[in-house]
Amino acid sequence: MRLSALILFLLFSISGKSQSSYSGHVGTSPVTLVMHHYSDGVSQAYYVYDKYDSPITINGNLKDGELTLFEKDKDGNTSATLVFEKFEENNREINGEWISADATRTYKIKLQKDFDISYGDNAERKTKELIQSNSTKEHYFKTVITKEKTGADARVSGVKVFEKGTDKLIQAIKLDCQLLAIDNVSVGDYNFDGIEDFSVFEASYAGPNTSSIYILRDPDSGKYLKSNFNGTSLEFDNDSKLIYEHNQCCAGKGHINATYKVVNNEMVLIERKCLVYDDKKEDFVETACK
Incomplete structure (x- = not known):
């Protein structure tokens, strides 16, 4: 298997003003979340449970003020969805919900923006x-x-x-x-x-x-x-x-x-x-x- 150093050049098509770092909680668990949004609605993001320090990729899309991010398992199947309604990039606080794929578990998400990287x-x-x-x-x-x-x-x-x-x-x-x-x-x-x-x-x-x-x-x-x-x-x-x-x-x-x-x-x-x-x-x- 090759480990490629070639970076996807879509990353350079930067439309948003910055990438943003947030901290807060998913349920009662402290987390850090980083995200960046593109003009076509694509959102790239990842979050980290402070207890484990292992980043989880959660890419998705932002459309009509609703941000939807998808967490995948090792086989590429959606294991959870993170939904933020009434989302705006300049919001200092964002609230959402973590929903398991079978909808049997849900956790409230509450995050504060720590900073933007412009x-x-x-x-x-x-x-x-x-x-x-x-x-x-x-x-x-x-x-x-x-x-x-x-x-x-x-x-x-x-x-x-x-x-x-x-x-x-x-x-x-x-x-x-x-x-x-x-x-x-x-x-x-x-x-x-x-x-x-x-x-x-x-x-x-x-x-x-x-x-x-x-x-x-x-x-x-x-x-x-x-x-x-x-x-x-x-x-x-x-x-x-x-x-x-x-x-x-x-x-x-x-x-x-x-x-x-x-x-x-x-x-x-x-x-x-x-x-x-x-x-x-x-x-x-x-x-x-x-």
Whole structure:
């Protein structure tokens, strides 16, 4: 199975002014919820029970003032629905209901907005920490989001690693990354040693090209260390234990594909192929890589 570093570019079609973080309760259980809404009504969200610190994805839609979010089980079936009536993005308090799929259990939801993460020139010059939707078995993550000066975009200036269950801060890592619409952290085994690592989205470039920073967990110390892994739109194949790179340019008429293996936590090139589109042949042809 491949672990893809390619980010869905719909995330960059940002219509809403921000993503928002809320805290409150589902029933009597304390939770944190993060959400972002798009102009077509699609809503991306996740929430975390403070007791367990394991994020739950609850994507859905916002239509005519009613926000509906769907919680899925491991097979992709809806296990619960979260409904918020009379919802508006600028509300400081939102109320709703958690309803199990068979409707035998319902819990009231009451949340207060803690902050918005805004984009562009309107972003506040204030550091915020945003819990992420991906976690390992032992740890969850918060990105540190800062805006240094007027006119600059807010950026991810670091990531904090917390222990699940105790909320103990395990590690803080300094970074300088582009702020993604809702989630910057992914989890995977990037050096194929059987230990969960994590990555932070770094930047988007021309076309579909992206980069991420890959942070590996050291099996001896248990600490996370920034790796030297680098490349464009990397994909990690745990079956073959290979890394695939794809770099596209020239409005899709040029492609560079490379394959790497991992040796002593370093990417070692196996092969690289370059393709260009031949207008006469109306197909891609292999060419010498520059």
